[in-house]
Amino acid sequence: MRKFSWRDLIGEPQLCEGGRLASVVFCNPCECECPLFREALRRLGINKQHFLEVMDRFKVVVDGYNLALAPSPERPDERRDKSLLKLGWSLSKYLNYKFEILCHLIPKSRLQKAFNKGLLRQFALQMLDLNTKKIYRALAWANLDLHIALIIEILEKRPLEDESIEKLLSTTKSKYVGVRLPTSLLNAIDTVIEKGLADSRSEVIRKALLSYLSQLGTPSIE
Numbered sequence: 001m002r003k004f005s006w007r008d009l010i011g012e013p014q015l016c017e018g019g020r021l022a023s024v025v026f027c028n029p030c031e032c033e034c035p036l037f038r039e040a041l042r043r044l045g046i047n048k049q050h051f052l053e054v055m056d057r058f059k060v061v062v063d064g065y066n067l068a069l070a071p072s073p074e075r076p077d078e079r080r081d082k083s084l085l086k087l088g089w090s091l092s093k094y095l096n097y098k099f100e101i102l103c104h105l106i107p108k109s110r111l112q113k114a115f116n117k118g119l120l121r122q123f124a125l126q127m128l129d130l131n132t133k134k135i136y137r138a139l140a141w142a143n144l145d146l147h148i149a150l151i152i153e154i155l156e157k158r159p160l161e162d163e164s165i166e167k168l169l170s171t172t173k174s175k176y177v178g179v180r181l182p183t184s185l186l187n188a189i190d191t192v193i194e195k196g197l198a199d200s201r202s203e204v205i206r207k208a209l210l211s212y213l214s215q216l217g218t219p220s221i222e
Helices: 021-026 035-044 048-057 078-087 091-105 108-116 163-171 183-194 201-215
Strands: 121-128 134-143 148-159
Touching (some): 021 035, 035 108, 048 091
């Protein structure tokens, strides 16, 4: 088995920017916990509590900023850079520090997987803005199984010229509604999907609404 070192973290982007599973060491769930973070932990065979315990064990705090939770050097971060400067740490020392954390996060036997597998692939997208009826072509990092797409660059914007699409939009029964949900409820929905009881969050929410509305005496809703 190949021996890994801190050098394997050189040039490693964030997990949400195309990084491999090993880039979970640059995540900060205290600021924002995303589905990619949860999926990376699952694939590496660890849980969030273990992650936080390791990060706490290796914390290096400078002016209230914890370097254990600092991002990749590939992402601009003023507080990280000021902390490294104050400590007199070089980039190689920072990556050595992060690699040591990674080795305590996961067994060495899983490093091969951590440095060979990622969660996102690059896609070329064509999107329709339902409000302005404009077509966008873009590049994005995406994971279709997790229903996640992160746009990197907009390549083109033009008006919708296809009359058949316009007609379809005007007659479709489906409408998009944005809903804010508590994290606990969203996690419960994701658990249902992981168990194979539904294919997407939209399906779970749609079925739950149909069930609720039927109890109010509207069973004919489709």
